[in-house]
Amino acid sequence: xxxxxxxxxxxxxxxxxxxxxxxxxxxxxxxxxxxxxxxxxxxxxxxxxxxxxxxxxxxxxxxxxxxxxxxxxxxxxxxxxxxxxxxxxxxxxxxxxxxxxxxxxxxxxxxxxxxxxxxxxxxxxxxxxxxxxxxxxxxxxxxxxxxxxxxxxxxxxxxxxxxxxxxxxxxxxxxxxxxxxxxxxxxxxxxxxxxxxxxxxxxxxxxxxxxxxxxxxxxxxxxxxxxxxxxxxxxxxxxxxxxxxxxxxxxxxxxxxxxxxxxxxxxxxxxxxxxxxxxxxxxxxxxxxxxxxxxxxxxxxxxxxxxxxxxxxxxxxxxxxxxxxxxxxxxxxxxxxxxxxxxxxxxxxxxxxxxxxxxxxxxxxxxxxxxxxxxxxxxxxxxxxxxxxxxxxxxxxxxxx
Ligand code: HEM
Numbered sequence: 001x002x003x004x005x006x007x008x009x010x011x012x013x014x015x016x017x018x019x020x021x022x023x024x025x026x027x028x029x030x031x032x033x034x035x036x037x038x039x040x041x042x043x044x045x046x047x048x049x050x051x052x053x054x055x056x057x058x059x060x061x062x063x064x065x066x067x068x069x070x071x072x073x074x075x076x077x078x079x080x081x082x083x084x085x086x087x088x089x090x091x092x093x094x095x096x097x098x099x100x101x102x103x104x105x106x107x108x109x110x111x112x113x114x115x116x117x118x119x120x121x122x123x124x125x126x127x128x129x130x131x132x133x134x135x136x137x138x139x140x141x142x143x144x145x146x147x148x149x150x151x152x153x154x155x156x157x158x159x160x161x162x163x164x165x166x167x168x169x170x171x172x173x174x175x176x177x178x179x180x181x182x183x184x185x186x187x188x189x190x191x192x193x194x195x196x197x198x199x200x201x202x203x204x205x206x207x208x209x210x211x212x213x214x215x216x217x218x219x220x221x222x223x224x225x226x227x228x229x230x231x232x233x234x235x236x237x238x239x240x241x242x243x244x245x246x247x248x249x250x251x252x253x254x255x256x257x258x259x260x261x262x263x264x265x266x267x268x269x270x271x272x273x274x275x276x277x278x279x280x281x282x283x284x285x286x287x288x289x290x291x292x293x294x295x296x297x298x299x300x301x302x303x304x305x306x307x308x309x310x311x312x313x314x315x316x317x318x319x320x321x322x323x324x325x326x327x328x329x330x331x332x333x334x335x336x337x338x339x340x341x342x343x344x345x346x347x348x349x350x351x352x353x354x355x356x357x358x359x360x361x362x363x364x365x366x367x368x369x370x371x372x373x374x375x376x377x378x379x380x381x382x383x384x385x386x387x388x389x390x391x392x393x394x395x396x397x398x399x400x401x
Contacts, residue, residue: 009034025046045309046317048315050158061288061290081191084223085224085230098343105347122300123143136393141240155194155233171386174384191233195226240355242281242388247360249376262368364400371395
């Protein structure tokens with residue numbers, strides 16, 4: 001089948017509200033060709049069933065390069081220091097790399113972090129009290145997950161602001177093409193220093209544990225070690241912030257939702273799943289590349305073609321979810337794909353869920369009168385199609401309870 005290539009995918013206009021276009025594509029060209037600002041042309045998968053199939057198909061590799069003009073086209077020494085991680089690996093490397101850290105992310109180990117996450121949340125909310133207006137992203141949604149992942153890994157929180165700039169540039173990818181190599185270089189230099197410091201002064205944190213694995217058992221190369229730290233820090237920086245930000249926006253934009261959750265706190269865990277489905281933080285899963293010709297949803301994808309799975313589109317597929325365009329705080333069945341599916345299913349999902357439950361629980365209780373400080377149409381979305389999140393969310397906290 002010949003198909004036009006959509007050149008406007010990832011345009012700012014598209015990003016402002018991608019859902020109508022996704023709905024049209026699901027109905028007409030569910031596996032369609034799009035061009036990204038980097039120049040890469042990829043197949044975009046928009047239906048739920050096709051998305052699940054693509055995410056588990058071993059013929060779609062995470063380890064192959066995505067052509068020449070990709071977001072990953074970096075000088076080899078920098079590239080290797082950030083790209084030898086589990087999300088860019090197929091089995092057996094993927095299995096080995098994931099197993100090295102999976103023990104730190106089990107539901108039980110994560111639950112043990114609850115008291116510390118509550119403390120961090122309380123401190124951030126205390127700092128908002130009494131202020132006329134704050135950016136909820138800057139003051140709350142961003143610092144909370146960063147502090148948690150930095151503490152878990154054993155990264156001093158001092159360099160958080162530079163980190164945020166590099167990290168934002170990196171996930172915007174081709175939308176920030178000029179700054180990308182500099183940001184990656186800065187991040188690699190920082191991570192290498194961090195590893196050297198921890199090697200000299202080990203603690204009981206995850207990073208010291210990983211360095212031990214590297215140095216004693218030799219199951220992790222130096223590039224794999226820095227790439228692991230890179231992946232965990234980026235994942236910790238760029239995702240949960242948008243679950244909290246997007247969820248808060250959804251509640252404040254239609255105030256009766258905020259009031260209902262305050263009145264029925266038992267709805268909170270399900271409401272968080274619904275935020276994930278309705279406006280999930282990861283718009284498209286990361287690139288996969290076909291190792292051989294294959295069919296997705298009746299469309300032939302050729303060996304070497306890059307494939308992007310649009311999680312945001314799949315999670316509003318009416319073939320899977322009744323009234324998918326409606327945010328239902330009490331939706332009963334919610335098998336959304338916001339954390340991905342298959343062997344690359346999000347390692348940090350239990351952590352993200354716990355952080356979100358604590359964050360929303362305390363925000364609702366502490367600031368009952370919280371409201372948007374600007375009309376919703378003035379809010380802008382971050383560039384790029386990997387992450388779906390607001391640039392900022394100005395709010396009036398109102399009196400603290
Ligand atoms: C993988 C989403 C939070 C660590 C993924 C994937 C998605 C995702 C969709 C799969 C990507 C793909 O298949 O291409 C999210 C969302 C989060 C979140 C929506 C927050 C709401 C976190 C956190 C961490 C984390 C807090 C940990 C620090 C990872 C890792 C992988 C991953 C290590 C790669 C797993 C693998 O390749 O086996 N995440 N994530 N994520 N996530 Fe998350």
